[in-house]
Amino acid sequence: DIGNVPLVDKYGVLIQTTFELAKFEEILAALQKERSGEYKIEKTICLATSKRQKAALKLADEVDAFVVIGGRNSANTRHLYELVAEHCKRAYHIETASELNEEMFKNCQNIGITAGASTPDRIIKEAIRVMENMESFESMLEQSLEDAHVYPGKIVKATVIQIGKDEVYVDFGYMKEGAIAFSQWSNEAPEILAQTIKIGDEVEAKVIPGTSKDDFIRLSKIKAEQDAAWNYVADLAEGEKRRATVKVLRIIKNKMKNIVGLAVAVEGVEGFMPASHVELRRVEDFSDYIGKELEAEVIEVDTAKKRLVVSRRDLLRSEKEAKAQAWRDAKEARIQAAKEARTAAEEAAYASVEEGQTVTGKVVRIADFGLFVEVGQGLVGLVHNTELSWDRNVKAEDAAKVDDEVTVLVKKIDRENRRVALSIKATQEDPWLTEAAAFKEGMVVEGTVERFLPFGAIVKLADKVEGLVHVSEIAETRVEKPEDILEIGQNVKVKVIKVDLKHKKIGLSIVKAVKEAEKAEYSSFINDKPELTLDLKEQLEGLNN
Template identity: 70%
Template structure:
């Protein structure tokens, strides 16, 4: 005897019931409809449409004055503003729990927390919460998504109201480990959702089979089904009682029934009635025939070919039809008609569109794809697998926006998001068609037959490797140039010696001197003081950049990398040239040009001056030079000292006078000596001495 048990908590939650009541009460009184499905239940959406509450996908489908019903999943703030701008009446059926989550997200952003919404990325509720959280908010659906969260100091975590609690706890723990910081966690999971999940788990653990009723597009129903599957080997997700089959419950005595929060209670009643009225014995016999349903893999034999396709017998009361596109889209139908023969065996998959009164629609391509999926290995959490993919097609969403590429990978078709094709934004994906690309598999979901690939990390690594190689090459080049300069500099230092006169080239003219290259890479400085014997000469007066000059290497300082040069030292001192015409004993005429405390400076020529010491100015003792001389006075003096290296010439005025007097006395003595007395002659001789 079969026992049917209904979960303690199931069916409409408060938020869904509220939204349905609001819509049903408005039916017949308003003109308009819902913006998107009011709840995730196709049957109820159809009933509302029959009552005049149509489901519309865009505000552009409403006319001025219409009433727009915002669904239980909520909408973003910009949708409210747009509706008011279009002159629409708003009937807000947003679930209070969802509205609370929206407010929590907005408050977290306003308080300086980085909003992280944990939930299904494509779920309308999550999308609405993200809108309220601001442009910087991010959605995390699984642990691997945490890598997309930027490093922040503070995080505000908000949960999708229908998300699985344990899955959320696992994500939160991983997030806190990978992204340390201050956390504000808003546990906005609906109490009714948690109660239904708990009741479903309890029911599954006590049952031989469990039926979960609800829309296949309903997140909370899917979560219920996933939980039930973990605790009961025979779990079935159906939308209506019409999907029930007796062989689902073969050898089962206890059968549990639950439904999602957006499923009307009447669907459970219909399911119970259908199960209680089943003639299991006759239905069991009927089930011995091949059961046909979309997704089933069957083995058949080709029986006929015509313009519509290939007909197959597979043990069912109706034959199957495989169109040529579903047999092999890459081969021309005429070629297939010539190669495929009756009697050929084929494995095919039942696809939607079949009816019991017509041919069963089959697909060889989809069966091969399913078979290929069996060979795709799973991917561990956080693991990535390198692969080569071939680009098959460009994938667009309903708005005709490109969202990624369809690629052949490991025998199946995978998906490469548009943002993972290149590191930069790609405007035209056409050139990628048919290309083979190196990529990484970042997600494998065998149940959903979903495989996601990415090139982003590979391209980042390649870019970093190229940058590293460039840096290493640049550093090597710099080191080589530095080494070459050092070697050239060393050779240049070894090519010259202090005291050596060498040719050089002026490489720069500065205010303080000339920079002259005297060897390859060896540049020295000719300071202004070493340019010329004339101290008034400037660097620009001597040479310009590029001029050849001859210099004397005065000093080499290897430690400080300095070389002192001199042009002046290679030139003959004009003072010495002019002073060379004077000799000791010469009597010269000189002009008194200035006085010193110890003598007078006299000018011998344009460039040469000499000193008459105070003791050599007059025969008698004087206190200072100007007692005996005047500036500008021309005097006769004898050169008594010459020191060309020290540039010193000593002269005597008094000696010239003494020598003149002596000469006069000698002359007088020679003429008068015979007539002089002996006494006078001796006195004159003593005077001469």
């Protein structure tokens, strides 16, 4: 009927309270496939109805005939009948006990009975009473009493009496012989089993459901072994887990054919591994896992229900974290080793240099305040801006480039704080000393007034050399401020009265330069007339004073 549903953007889906849930899921899947859009679904099916349907479906696989009691107009009863009819060929929908007859149950061993939720109890009881009074039911009851000691789930001891093409026939002391299919004997290949099984071999087997038409009682050696193995499966305390090696047997799917997990062999029994617990990532195809052995953890054990659940998720997460931690530890070890190597190299480098030593280094970084120069393996010192050059205008980026080799003087080593002060300037000749060497005490030279100080005037003698004329040496009379007598840029003659190379100071005097000039003048005059030559030095000095 999906073809009658219009094409729209939004769909509302409502399920009748008595409708079969599995059928609803099938219809919904087909509807969503044919009509894409936004769906709002209300599953209003009654919980009791759902449980009744599941119970009926399970019972239908275990009986030879099935009777569904209830009105034919009852949707609930009708859905029950449709459900069991798919699994039991001899299914009957009756409204009253009058519809029952012995022919319906001919050659039947087990009869299943259910009823719709609205079916009155009196109708159900009447139908059961009629069935119990049938002659065939009396014989069935007698047969069931005779067979009471053989039932599905019972463990029996049997002896191999014949080996067939695809099953083994055994005698276990019952009126019927037993048959164990090769697939229920072992997981080995049939051709191998046919060679290893011998007549007379004794085996324990489990009675499994069969039909009344079978000439043999169906048995399973594998299921018996699995039941026996459950006796040795240890329980788990709440929150406990234990590690185990599992072998993947097959893929498990639900009724919608969706993969829900894997069947695995673990601790001698069959366990279940949910699909979401196989890997940390989502797995689309599980076919490659079949037959593989995996490390996992048992996370749930219910020996009463024979349920065992395993998981790899926490184990894989722990392994992943362990690998990550190992990587972090290795990284930390490498960093520590490199640090120790650097420290050892620094120690060796510190031992290789001394204060006052001139060495060659490589510029490794340029900063606003200076150059960082490596003078030994792992030993980096700083050349401050003040130590770059005698020229104070030189900046770090002008002095050198990264990877340039420079010659430096080790000024100071602070081993405790790991600091080394270097100087490029100290390796160069001081241009002031070079030029100042030309000026000796007593010389009269020319200079230019550069600037004024409160206590004198600075006079430039050469490109790099300046001297100070104290206020007391500017004029014979008392001078309050040097600018009262002198001007910036004025050329003056000065006499060098003091040279202090250590402190880079030169003292000058304008007054003494004037005296030297006067002395030279009258000395020249006297020397030109020898007969008038007189020694007036002391008198002249007395007058000047």
